Every structure is written in structure tokens, then in C-alpha cells.
Amino acid sequence: VQDEPVTLPIHYDPEKIVPVDYFKPAAVAVIGASDDKTKMGYAAFHNLLQFTGPVYPVNNTREEIQGRKCYPSISAIPGHVDMVVLTIPAKFVPSTIEECGQKGVKMAVIITAGFKEMNEEGRALEAKVVEIARKYGVRIVGPNCLGLILPPYKLDTTYVAASPLPGDIAFISQSGAMANAVVGMSLTKGQELGFSEVVSVGNQCDLDYLDYLGYAANDPHTKSIILYVEEIKNGVAFMEMAREITKKKPIIAIKAGSSKRGQAAAASHTGSLSGAYEVYMEAFRKCGVIAVTTVPEAFQCAKIMGALKKPLYGKRAVVITNAGGFAVLSNDYAERRGIDIVDIPEHLIKEMDTFLPEFWNRNNPVDLLGDADEARFRGVLDVLTREENETLWDIAVIITFPNKVLSPEQVGQVLIDYQKKSENLVVGSFIGGDCLQPGVDLAREHDIPVFDELEFVYRTLGLMTKNIIRK
Amino acid sequence: VQDEPVTLPIHYDPEKIVPVDYFKPAAVAVIGASDDKTKMGYAAFHNLLQFTGPVYPVNNTREEIQGRKCYPSISAIPGHVDMVVLTIPAKFVPSTIEECGQKGVKMAVIITAGFKEMNEEGRALEAKVVEIARKYGVRIVGPNCLGLILPPYKLDTTYVAASPLPGDIAFISQSGAMANAVVGMSLTKGQELGFSEVVSVGNQCDLDYLDYLGYAANDPHTKSIILYVEEIKNGVAFMEMAREITKKKPIIAIKAGSSKRGQAAAASHTGSLSGAYEVYMEAFRKCGVIAVTTVPEAFQCAKIMGALKKPLYGKRAVVITNAGGFAVLSNDYAERRGIDIVDIPEHLIKEMDTFLPEFWNRNNPVDLLGDADEARFRGVLDVLTREENETLWDIAVIITFPNKVLSPEQVGQVLIDYQKKSENLVVGSFIGGDCLQPGVDLAREHDIPVFDELEFVYRTLGLMTKNIIRK
Numbered sequence: 015v016q017d018e019p020v021t022l023p024i025h026y027d028p029e030k031i032v033p034v035d036y037f038k039p040a041a042v043a044v045i046g047a048s049d050d051k052t053k054m055g056y057a058a059f060h061n062l063l064q065f066t067g068p069v070y071p072v073n074n075t076r077e078e079i080q081g082r083k084c085y086p087s088i089s090a091i092p093g094h095v096d097m098v099v100l101t102i103p104a105k106f107v108p109s110t111i112e113e114c115g116q117k118g119v120k121m122a123v124i125i126t127a128g129f130k131e132m133n134e135e136g137r138a139l140e141a142k143v144v145e146i147a148r149k150y151g152v153r154i155v156g157p158n159c160l161g162l163i164l165p166p167y168k169l170d171t172t173y174v175a176a177s178p179l180p181g182d183i184a185f186i187s188q189s190g191a192m193a194n195a196v197v198g199m200s201l202t203k204g205q206e207l208g209f210s211e212v213v214s215v216g217n218q219c220d221l222d223y224l225d226y227l228g229y230a231a232n233d234p235h236t237k238s239i240i241l242y243v244e245e246i247k248n249g250v251a252f253m254e255m256a257r258e259i260t261k262k263k264p265i266i267a268i269k270a271g272s273s274k275r276g277q278a279a280a281a282s283h284t285g286s287l288s289g290a291y292e293v294y295m296e297a298f299r300k301c302g303v304i305a306v307t308t309v310p311e312a313f314q315c316a317k318i319m320g321a322l323k324k325p326l327y328g329k330r331a332v333v334i335t336n337a338g339g340f341a342v343l344s345n346d347y348a349e350r351r352g353i354d355i356v357d358i359p360e361h362l363i364k365e366m367d368t369f370l371p372e373f374w375n376r377n378n379p380v381d382l383l384g385d386a387d388e389a390r391f392r393g394v395l396d397v398l399t400r401e402e403n404e405t406l407w408d409i410a411v412i413i414t415f416p417n418k419v420l421s422p423e424q425v426g427q428v429l430i431d432y433q434k435k436s437e438n439l440v441v442g443s444f445i446g447g448d449c450l451q452p453g454v455d456l457a458r459e460h461d462i463p464v465f466d467e468l469e470f471v472y473r474t475l476g477l478m479t480k481n482i483i484r485k
Numbered sequence: 486v487q488d489e490p491v492t493l494p495i496h497y498d499p500e501k502i503v504p505v506d507y508f509k510p511a512a513v514a515v516i517g518a519s520d521d522k523t524k525m526g527y528a529a530f531h532n533l534l535q536f537t538g539p540v541y542p543v544n545n546t547r548e549e550i551q552g553r554k555c556y557p558s559i560s561a562i563p564g565h566v567d568m569v570v571l572t573i574p575a576k577f578v579p580s581t582i583e584e585c586g587q588k589g590v591k592m593a594v595i596i597t598a599g600f601k602e603m604n605e606e607g608r609a610l611e612a613k614v615v616e617i618a619r620k621y622g623v624r625i626v627g628p629n630c631l632g633l634i635l636p637p638y639k640l641d642t643t644y645v646a647a648s649p650l651p652g653d654i655a656f657i658s659q660s661g662a663m664a665n666a667v668v669g670m671s672l673t674k675g676q677e678l679g680f681s682e683v684v685s686v687g688n689q690c691d692l693d694y695l696d697y698l699g700y701a702a703n704d705p706h707t708k709s710i711i712l713y714v715e716e717i718k719n720g721v722a723f724m725e726m727a728r729e730i731t732k733k734k735p736i737i738a739i740k741a742g743s744s745k746r747g748q749a750a751a752a753s754h755t756g757s758l759s760g761a762y763e764v765y766m767e768a769f770r771k772c773g774v775i776a777v778t779t780v781p782e783a784f785q786c787a788k789i790m791g792a793l794k795k796p797l798y799g800k801r802a803v804v805i806t807n808a809g810g811f812a813v814l815s816n817d818y819a820e821r822r823g824i825d826i827v828d829i830p831e832h833l834i835k836e837m838d839t840f841l842p843e844f845w846n847r848n849n850p851v852d853l854l855g856d857a858d859e860a861r862f863r864g865v866l867d868v869l870t871r872e873e874n875e876t877l878w879d880i881a882v883i884i885t886f887p888n889k890v891l892s893p894e895q896v897g898q899v900l901i902d903y904q905k906k907s908e909n910l911v912v913g914s915f916i917g918g919d920c921l922q923p924g925v926d927l928a929r930e931h932d933i934p935v936f937d938e939l940e941f942v943y944r945t946l947g948l949m950t951k952n953i954i955r956k
Binding site (some may be wrong): 029051052053056057127132133159174175176187188189191192194195197198199200201202203242244255258270271272273274275306307309310315336337338339340342343345347348349350355373384415416417418419445448449450466468469471 | 522523524528552568569598603604644645646647658659660661662663665666668669670671672673674717727741743744745778780781807808809810811813814816817818819820821826844852855878886887888916917918919920921923937938939940
């Protein structure tokens with residue numbers, strides 16, 4: 015499978031981004047809807063049943079599907095249809111798109127595979143689909159994709175096992191499996207994450223990264239954007255657009271294909287060569303995109319950056335813990351990840367001396383000792399969050415572990431109170447498994463970033479701040 | 486607080502390791518047992534109630550504690566006592582150890598803090614305790630520690646919130662908080678881990694790393710050993726001993742204090758300077774100890790290495806997945822972590838061609854495509870685990886995600902069957918949250934390593950194999 019010849023750079027043109035109302039159908043039909051639970055057409059229609067507008071199953075072999083009247087074709091549906099989801103075999107797609115065009119459909123989500131990614135025949139079929147769609151002004155998501163989910167609008171056109179929760183993260187993925195896995199991970203009990211948009215871009219025969227980015231940028235629900243990228247074709251336009259967006263909303267990118275072997279595998283997977291990894295890294299840095307390598311990193315960065323009170327201008331951390339061992343490890347991890355654990359000025363150390371026990375370590379990380387109660391944490395944080403001291407640091411890391419003196423709920427409340435008081439970033443680290451969950455839950459209810467693993471705290475902070483030039 | 490002067494190297498002498506029977510008391514007393522749930526003496530006695538032999542609370546202000554007859558002193562206990570746990574204030578410890586010596590106690594677990602780690606006075610107190618203990622042959626765990634847990638013997642002398650499960654990992658920690666956190670983490674639902682020994686070494690005034698290592702090395706329950714190390718004093722003896730042990734059981738070490746700032750913090754925490762990190766790394770490598778930086782890495786390495794059918798002699802991986810994106814990322818992560826994703830010989834590719842769909846990628850990672858059923862996985866694994874092909878690779882990584890064609894249970898069964906068939910290491914990666922848990926559970930029941938995050942697969946494998954010299 016050969017790739018298209020290299021074309022001239024396309025510049026970012028907001029006019030060319032698909033208008034947001036294409037994503038907001040009044041009525042949706044699933045062409046290829048099914049009652050057979052093993053079929054994509056089953057799940058795609060099932061997931062659409064939560065939609066608030068009319069949803070129509072289309073299948074010429076059934077009278078009824080999943081309790082709804084079934085139509086033999088899109089044209090047989092009496093009402094208007096804005097959006098269709100296609101799960102029918104590839105060879106039927108061109109004629110169906112033609113019919114959709116005649117029906118006045120604005121957007122077709124083509125889940126079906128067997129196009130450009132397969133062979134020359136598939137490539138020709140895809141070109142034909144695009145040609146027909148252009149004729150009628152039908153816009154296309156896919157083909158060869160998981161589909162599109164807009165949880166705030168209860169719109170799920172995909173065949174995921176369970177729809178994701180509504181939230182403020184947009185996830186745009188070049189891999190359907192990755193989107194599927196991410197939706198599954200986002201439903202992990204006690205660590206739930208919500209989305210404003212989940213889309214698997216598929217072959218991008220029409221709508222591409224820029225369109226989905228455009229939706230996320232303009233969508234009031236979206237606070238941060240995650241991309242899973244194997245290859246971006248219109249790199250110049252992407253950079254121009256990303257530079258604009260990152261002024262307002264963080265973009266975090268998982269870029270696959272850093273290895274030589276990986277670049278070859280990506281070529282086989284998407285039918286096009288991945289660009290050099292370093293070129294992407296440099297491009298991302300230039301337009302303010304945070305590059306990460308794993309899904310949990312992306313989630314955590316997106317959550318934290320989406321909830322920042324003000325942009326992070328520095329990477330100076332103060333660390334407060336009741337565990338000496340975690341103070342030691344904090345230094346290790348922070349140094350490795352480029353987070354500066356800064357010295358606390360002598361006059362503040364002296365002030366802390368007045369209320370901390372004799373044998374505290376007089377240093378940052380502040381080791382409040384294993385018998386530390388809530389008051390010690392509050393005392394130190396009162397000093398550090400006093401207005402004139404807020405400029406001394408950018409990030410406060412509060413670490414606790416299971417112990418008899420301080421309940422996880424108390425630490426949760428400390429996080430809530432000082433996150434409210436401070437303009438800086440306050441994060442919590444609850445190291446010790448399920449028994450600390452009440453504190454985690456409390457903090458999460460107030461959108462305070464929490465971690466259950468210490469290295470991950472500094473890894474995430476390091477990734478979030480790596481584009482910041484040290485002062 | 487000044488450290489002792491440097492002494493001559495002490496060589497490893499098996500005769501000097503505390504005999505195993507010191508860890509196997511017939512009867513235990515808690516001196517400082519309490520009915521007040523906020524006290525360490527409450528939890529320490531509470532956790533001992535599960536012990537199969539007699540347990541006695543000692544407290545001169547109570548008649549009864551937690552439903553058991555309470556004794557005013559150790560000497561007042563009518564029966565024999567082998568082991569005592571001390572939660573009384575530091576100043577009472579010397580006289581109590583004297584009394585324990587007279588009673589014939591063999592081992593005292595001194596949880597109490599306020600000794601060497603505090604100040605010169607504490608150091609003198611500790612020296613006095615050691616002197617008295619030596620006089621009577623009482624051996625000491627601690628002081629200033631969480632205590633000792635031997636789950637297979639239902640012996641828990643610590644004040645952890647919930648006792649860990651019995652299992653085959655020994656965890657020896659220089660931080661009480663770390664031991665406490667690790668026990669908590671080991672009880673995380675769906676990811677439970679069991680221990681043969683958990684000990685927080687405290688000030689090591691008598692028993693030290695070598696003694697606890699000796700226990701783990703000789704203990705039939707222990708399959709692998711994890712150390713959390715801030716500083717090892719008798720480094721030569723440690724290396725000599727570790728070199729012997731790692732021939733039979735893996736030792737994994739989390740070494741804290743790699744940063745300059747961390748080394749200073751460790752000095753404040755334990756009252757002694759951490760050695761240069763690089764010296765430790767080189768020493769670990771020389772004696773076959775696996776150095777890691779985080780607790781999850783340590784756990785995963787310990788679990789996998791403890792269950793190996795044969796030692797890992799190489800780092801050649803075959804990767805089989807139904808997700809193209811995870812094939813790409815596998816290459817990235819593997820390359821970054823030093824795992825070799827090897828080429829599959831042409832004749833085997835041709836053989837796989839006979840049963841795989843036309844558009845499979847003919848490469849390693851083997852991308853079986855999103856519609857892959859169990860048969861495709863089994864077909865590829867049948868080829869790779871055929872006796873003459875087992876020498877082509879060391880590790881098989883099977884990756885799945887939530888999809889309609891292949892249930893997590895099916896992947897779990899594939900893992901079970903081919904782990905049974907192969908002498909090589911087989912690991913599973915279930916990427917997609919709770920909905921894959923049935924497959925995870927199935928694999929875990931058969932001691933097959935499973936991961937819920939892909940980068941962690943290769944990070945762990947990289948750590949496990951980094952001491953292996955590439956061929």
C-alpha cells in the first residue's frame with residue numbers, strides 16, 4: 015500500500031474546520047443495526063438508545079431491532095435524520111452514502127473497515143465514498159474507526175462495551191483499540207474520568223485531527239484535550255491551530271512510533287509512514303503541546319491542567335509529608351523528572367520551628383514525622399500559602415500513608431482547604447491502597463489531583479512543566 | 486547527630502545470622518498493649534490476636550485488654566514467652582528488656598521511637614538497651630520500627646491497619662511508613678499480593694538487613710525478596726550474602742537517596758549518610774540484585790521472577806495483540822526499556838500465513854487485527870511454543886483490549902494454556918479497565934503475570950533483565 019505523494023503545506027484556516035453543529039444531530043440512524051450481540055451494529059445502536067433525540071435502526075432484514083421499529087433503508091425513515099452510523103460491509107457504503115446525501119444527512123460515522131488501510135481496492139472504494147459525500151455535503155467520521163462519543167450530549171455512536179461518563183476531557187485517537195481501551199480505563203472504579211468528546215479518527219478520509227481539535231477547542235465542556243497520534247499529515251496547519259488552542263486549553267499528546275521497529279509497524283497499521291519522532295517532539299514543544307508516552311500520564315496531565323487556577327509558570331515544589339521515606343524518594347523522583355524541590359527561606363523555617371516538634375527536618379520536603387496530626391500539616395500550609403509566600407513555589411505535594419494519627423479524610427480536607435486558599439497547584443498523594451480511598455474520594459469530589467503512586471506524582475509534574483524554561 | 490566512625494569491612498558469616506527459630510515464637514506478649522484504638526499498643530495487640538499460640542497483653546493499669554487477661558509485667562505471665570513487642574515509651578525500654586531477659590525471652594520487637602534517630606540521649610539509651618539484651622541473649626528487631634509480620638505463621642507484631650495476606654514475597658524495609666504503605670497497597674482489591682515476611686528494620690540496633698535476608702533466604706515460603714534501602718552499613722557482607730541468595734531467589738531493591746537533596750534528607754531521617762547511589766547500583770548489579778525505583782516495579786518484578794520456570798537468560802520478546810496501536814506502542818516502550826522485539830523467521834511467518842487473515846502485518850509484534858478470535862492467538866502461540874521454536878524468544882507478551890470478538894476470559898485461558906506449554910515467560914496485558922477483570926482474575930489464579938498498563942509491561946521486563954548481558 016503506497017502513500018499519497020507529499021503535498022504543499024496546508025495552512026490552518028478556521029473556515030475549513032467542520033462547524034460544531036455537525037456534531038449536534040437532532041436525530042440519528044444506525045445503518046446495519048442488529049439484534050445479534052456479537053455484531054458492532056448491536057452495540058452501536060444499543061449505545062445510541064441513551065440519546066435524547068429520535069434514533070432509528072436501519073436493516074432490511076428486520077421489522078424491529080432492540081425494541082424499536084426498524085427501517086429497510088435510510089430513505090424509508092419518515093422523519094429528518096442528521097447523522098448516520100454505518101456498520102454495514104464496505105462494498106455497500108458508497109450507495110448508502112448516496113442515499114444519505116439524498117436524505118439530507120449532514121454527518122456519517124463510518125465504523126466499517128476495509129478501505130484505504132486494506133489495499134488498493136479499498137483505497138479506490140474510499141475515494142468513491144469521499145466523492146459521493148462531497149457531492150451532497152455529507153461529512154464523514156472514519157471510515158475504519160470506533161466512532162464518536164459526546165457524553166455531555168448522550169451521543170455514543172460507537173460499539174464500546176459501556177459508554178464513558180460525561181466530563182471535561184476530549185480524547186482524539188488514531189487507534190480504535192486505544193479509544194476503546196481508554197473508555198474502559200476511564201470507568202475504573204474509584205478512578206473514574208469523564209469525557210467531553212471521544213473520537214477514533216479512523217482513516218480521516220474527510221474529517222481529520224483538525225476538525226476534532228476544532229470541536230474540542232470550541233466546546234464549552236472541554237477543559238483539556240488528549241491526542242493519541244501515530245501520524246499527523248497536515249503538520250503545518252496542526253501546529254498553527256494547536257498554538258492557538260494551547261493558549262486557552264491544554265493539549266496533551268501521546269505520540270506513538272518513536273522506535274524504528276514501531277515506525278515500520280505504524281506504516282503497516284495505518285498504511286502510511288510515521289514521521290520522525292523527534293520532529294514531532296520539537297513541533298509539539300513549539301506549539302505548547304505536552305508530549306507524554308502513556309495513557310495514565312495523559313489522563314493525569316489533562317485532569318490537572320484542565321483544573322489549574324492559573325497557568326503553571328514554574329516547577330518549584332514544596333513537599334509536605336508524615337513519612338520520612340517518602341521525603342527521601344520525593345527528592346529522587348523530583349530530581350529525575352526535573353521538578354525543583356526548593357529551599358524554604360530561613361525565616362519561614364524559624365516560623366515553622368515555633369509549632370513543629372523539635373526533631374522535624376527543617377527542610378523541603380518537610381518531614382512532619384510519623385506522628386504528625388492534621389494541625390502540623392495545616393501549620394506548614396498556613397505559612398506557605400500566606401500571600402507573600404505564594405511566590406516562593408508553584409506546586410505543593412501533600413503525601414500521606416496509612417497511619418493511626420491522621421485519617422485519609424483529614425488529609426483530604428487539608429487538600430480541599432488549601433487548594434481553595436492557594437492560587438498555586440496543590441496535589442495529594444495517598445500511598446497505601448484501598449484503605450486511603452475515603453481521602454482520595456473527598457479530594458476527587460473537589461477536583462483536586464490525587465495520586466496513589468509517588469513516582470507518578472513527579473513524572474506527571476515533570477511532563478506538565480517540561481515546556482517551561484527554568485528561571 | 487554524628488555517625489559512628491567507619492569500621493573495617495565485616496565479611497558475611499552464616500553463623501552470625503540470627504537462627505530462624507527466633508522468628509517462630511510459641512507465645513508472644515505485647516508490653517504496652519492498649520484498649521485505646523489510637524494507640525500503637527492497641528493495633529499491635531489486635532493484630533497479634535490472629536496468632537495461633539498464646540498472646541499476652543502487658544499493661545500495669547488494666548485487668549483486661551481486648552478481652553484477654555492483662556498482666557502488670559512480663560514476669561507476671563505464668564507461661565513461657567519467646568517474643569515480646571514493645572510499644573512503651575523509650576525511657577522504660579532498658580528495664581523492660583532486663584525483665585524480658587530474666588524471663589527467657591528470645592526476641593524483642595521494639596516499635597518505640599526516641600532512640601538513636603532522635604539525639605545523643607536517644608543514642609545512649611539505645612546502646613544501653615543493646616548492652617542489656619546482649620547480656621541475656623535477647624535479640625532485637627528495631628527500635629523505631631513498624632515491627633515484623635510473618636503472614637504464613639499468622640504472626641503480626643505491627644500496628645498496620647490490616648494484616649497482609651500470606652504469600653511468597655519477603656519485604657524488608659528501612660522505612661516504617663513504606664512498610665505500612667506497602668502492606669496497604671498489597672490489599673488493593675483485584676491486585677492483592679501476599680507476603681512471607683514483612684519487616685521494618687528500624688534502627689537495626691541488633692538484627693539488621695543480613696538477618697532478615699537470612700530469614701527470607703532460608704524460609705520455604707519465600708520465593709522472592711524486596712528491599713527498601715536507604716543505607717546498608719555492612720556493604721561487603723551484604724554483597725557476599727546477596728550473591729549467594731540471588732543464585733536461588735531473586736532480590737529486588739528499591740534504593741532511595743539518588744538525589745543530592747535526597748541524600749541530605751536521608752541523613753536527617755535515619756541519622757546516617759546514604760552512600761553514593763552509583764556505588765549501590767554497581768554493587769547490586771555485581772551480586773545479581775535487581776535495582777528498581779518504585780514499589781509497583783518491585784512488586785511486579787518480585788512476582789514474575791518468583792514464578793519463573795527457569796531463569797531468564799535473555800530479553801527477546803514476542804508480542805501478540807489484536808490492537809494495532811498497542812503493537813506500535815510496544816515497539817516504542819520495548820526499545821526504550823531495552824527489550825528486544827525480535828524478528829520472526831521467515832519460515833514461521835509463512836506458516837502463520839496459512840491460518841492468519843490476508844492483511845496481518847507479518848511482523849513482531851504480531852498484529853492479529855481487531856477482529857481476532859481466540860483461534861488466531863492460539864495459532865500463533867502453537868507455532869511459537871513448538872519445542873524447536875522456544876529457543877527463538879524468552880518472553881511472550883499477550884495484549885488485549887475490550888472488544889466484542891474476544892472475551893477477557895478467553896485471553897486468560899490462552900495465557901494459562903501456553904504458560905503451561907512453554908518453558909519461557911508468558912505475560913498478559915489487559916488494557917481497558919475493570920471490564921477486563923475476569924481475564925485478569927483467571928490469569929492471576931494461575932500465577933500468570935498480568936498488567937493493566939502497557940508501558941509498565943516493558944518497564945518491568947526491562948528492569949528484570951537489565952543485569953543480563955545481551956548476546
